Amino acid sequence: MTEQVFSYKYPRPAVTTDCVIFGFDGFELKVLLIERGLEPFKGQWAFPGGFVRMDETVEDCALRELQEETGLNPKYIEQMRTYSDVDRDPRERVITVAFSALVKIEEVVGGDDAAKAKWFSLDSVPRLAFDHDRILRDATTFLKHKIHFEPIGFDLLDEKFTMPQLQRLYEVILGVNFDRRNFQKKMFATGVLIQLDEKCEKARRRPPKLYKFNLERYNEMKRKNEFKLEF
Amino acid sequence: MTEQVFSYKYPRPAVTTDCVIFGFDGFELKVLLIERGLEPFKGQWAFPGGFVRMDETVEDCALRELQEETGLNPKYIEQMRTYSDVDRDPRERVITVAFSALVKIEEVVGGDDAAKAKWFSLDSVPRLAFDHDRILRDATTFLKHKIHFEPIGFDLLDEKFTMPQLQRLYEVILGVNFDRRNFQKKMFATGVLIQLDEKCEKARRRPPKLYKFNLERYNEMKRKNEFKLEF
Numbered sequence: 001m002t003e004q005v006f007s008y009k010y011p012r013p014a015v016t017t018d019c020v021i022f023g024f025d026g027f028e029l030k031v032l033l034i035e036r037g038l039e040p041f042k043g044q045w046a047f048p049g050g051f052v053r054m055d056e057t058v059e060d061c062a063l064r065e066l067q068e069e070t071g072l073n074p075k076y077i078e079q080m081r082t083y084s085d086v087d088r089d090p091r092e093r094v095i096t097v098a099f100s101a102l103v104k105i106e107e108v109v110g111g112d113d114a115a116k117a118k119w120f121s122l123d124s125v126p127r128l129a130f131d132h133d134r135i136l137r138d139a140t141t142f143l144k145h146k147i148h149f150e151p152i153g154f155d156l157l158d159e160k161f162t163m164p165q166l167q168r169l170y171e172v173i174l175g176v177n178f179d180r181r182n183f184q185k186k187m188f189a190t191g192v193l194i195q196l197d198e199k200c201e202k203a204r205r206r207p208p209k210l211y212k213f214n215l216e217r218y219n220e221m222k223r224k225n226e227f228k229l230e231f
Numbered sequence: 232m233t234e235q236v237f238s239y240k241y242p243r244p245a246v247t248t249d250c251v252i253f254g255f256d257g258f259e260l261k262v263l264l265i266e267r268g269l270e271p272f273k274g275q276w277a278f279p280g281g282f283v284r285m286d287e288t289v290e291d292c293a294l295r296e297l298q299e300e301t302g303l304n305p306k307y308i309e310q311m312r313t314y315s316d317v318d319r320d321p322r323e324r325v326i327t328v329a330f331s332a333l334v335k336i337e338e339v340v341g342g343d344d345a346a347k348a349k350w351f352s353l354d355s356v357p358r359l360a361f362d363h364d365r366i367l368r369d370a371t372t373f374l375k376h377k378i379h380f381e382p383i384g385f386d387l388l389d390e391k392f393t394m395p396q397l398q399r400l401y402e403v404i405l406g407v408n409f410d411r412r413n414f415q416k417k418m419f420a421t422g423v424l425i426q427l428d429e430k431c432e433k434a435r436r437r438p439p440k441l442y443k444f445n446l447e448r449y450n451e452m453k454r455k456n457e458f459k460l461e462f
Contacts, residue, residue, distance in 0.1 A: 005238040011285045012243040015326060054242045054324050058315040082313045082328050084289040093285050095246060097313050 013084075013093040017062040018049035018132065019077065020098060020139040021070070023105035024156040026165060028121045029172045030105065031136065033128070034069055035116040040090045041129030047136075048117070049096070062099040070117040077101040080142055081135075088131045098135050100142060102155035122172075147173050150222070151192050154213050162200055162208040163187070192218045244315075244324040248293040249280035249363065250308065251329060251370035252301070254336035255387040257396060259352045260403045261336065262367065264359070265300055266347040271321045272360030278367075279348070280327070293330040301348040308332040311373055312366075319362045329366050331373060333386035353403075378404050381453070382423050385444050393431050393439040394418070423449045 021032040033045040048069040052061045059077065066072050077099045084095045105119060120126075128136065146152060152173075153166055167183045187193055194214045199207040252263040264276040279300040283292045290308065297303050308330045315326045336350060351357070359367065377383060383404075384397055398414045418424055425445045430438040 003240070005240060006242040007236040007238040008243070008245075009234070009236065010245075010282065011237040012239070013246055013283065013285065014239075014241075015244055015246065051241065052244065052315070052326075054244065055317060057317065058313060058326065079312055081310055082289060084283070084328075086286060086288065095283075095289065097315075 011093075013095045015052045015058070016049055016094055016096040017052060017058050017065060018047040018096050018098045018135060019062050019066045020047055020080070020100045020136060021066070021072065021074075022100070022102050022139075022143060022156070023119055024102075024169055024172070025105050025119075027168065027172075029169075030119040030121055031125060032070060032072075032103075033118055033120055033125070035118070036129055037116065044129040045118075045120070045126055046129035046132050047098075052097075058097045059099070062097070066101075072101075072103060072107060074101045074103050074107075081138060083131055083135060085131060096130075098139070100139050102143075102152055104156065104158070143173055144175075151190070151213055151218055154215065154218075160196060160198075160210045160212050162210060164208065166211070190221075192221070242324075244326045246283045246289070247280055247325055247327040248283060248289050248296060249278040249327050249329045249366060250293050250297045251278055251311070251331045251367060252297070252303065252305075253331070253333050253370075253374060253387070254350060255333075255400055255403070256336050256350075258399065258403075260400075261350040261352055262356060263301060263303075263334075264349055264351055264356070266349070267360055268347070275360040276349075276351070276357055277360035277363050278329075283328075289328045290330070293328070297332075303332075303334055303338060305332045305334050312369060314362055314366060316362060327361075329370070331370050333374075333383055335387065335389070374404055375406075382421070382444055382449055385446065385449075391427060391429075391441045391443050393441060395439060397442070421452075423452070 019032075023030045023032065032048065034048050036042055036044055036046050048066050049062065050065040050068075052058055056064065059079065062077050063074070066074070066077070078101065080098045080100045082095060082097045086093065088094065088096075122140065125136065127133065143152075147170065153161070153169055156169060157165060163180075163184055166187065167178055167180065170183070171177055192214050193211050196210040196212060198210050200210055201207070250263075254261045254263065263279065265279050267273055267275055267277055279297050280293065281296040281299075283289055287295065290310065293308050294305070297305070297308070309332065311329045311331045313326060313328045317324065319325065319327075353371065356367065358364065374383075378401065384392070384400055387400060388396060394411075394415055397418065398409055398411065401414070402408055423445050424442050427441040427443060429441050431441055432438070
């Protein structure tokens, strides 16, 4: 039996996808990494991802690889940027399309492949394989920009959340501290928060109020390009 | 003499770049297109672009193809998005990385290859080859978003310009009409405009004032993520 090969008149790069998955544990912003089992960079950490098949888009590839390697099935994954430095993979020419998604940390279920998936706090990420350090830097910048235009808490927080949880999320992403009253005022001004009648169950003398997002209002604002947060 | 072929264990997509080049003639926003001389889509219009070589990044490829096909040498070209629908090219699997740049229209010089390059007003663009209609829609959305964060007039206007020229540029990109005083007030508030002592030379009873951009101030704002225009 001869091995099948695929031949072309001109040389072609291989094409992969990589997924930068952010999660929030209520206190820290984290990123999901996979320990590499094979060379190159064996034993180092890298983003979930893999080679694009001929019958799938890069978006399909990113979602498939993510599912296979981490058990995650996000509804949506956002294309970020394509990286094509000539020597970014020591094996051969590989162009990668990087994606980013925000997920709830508890949604990561282990599979066989997922055994090596692990959440890292952004400030304790080890040196990554390939050019993934650069991709992570870009993804973090991308997220900081995005937070002004989309209520990303939808994806990262529980359906119901407290104002301190929301504030903490914005603080860790933007790397700043907000005045409590000022933050609250600006958030209410966006019109995307709904205050609930119930309060946070964990017993305290003054249980904090619970909120949820008004997705309808948000989608309308987004359509009209109205959602903007200024800090 | 046998023809050289390049063989791989797994099939690989071809990778191309496409360049969406916007120009402003003082009145309309235009896009630069190339008439295709070969099948598929022979005789239809498409973006300048071509196949990525093994020794160049996608950015280098976009700039090289743009130079070859239009004579343009922009300092900078911005990666926008990668398109990978399985059937987007009738010949075979081709993934394309789309770029966007803003240029001054007079910078397009014809070469042999550039003979077929032509500027089209955005509202009279014909049906384009491949999925380039979709890419153009995305690029226009991208530009509308970008205009809030970067004083893109730097690239599209002459070094010295009048307030009506600047206003017209924003109006055609955003597809709205602004109140003259209000527009002027917001533009001054950004701090990136410098009013010049000279006035527009074309003789009139009241020659309009000339302005230029304060690039230093702008770069500082961009670094600190401060530049924002709200309309």
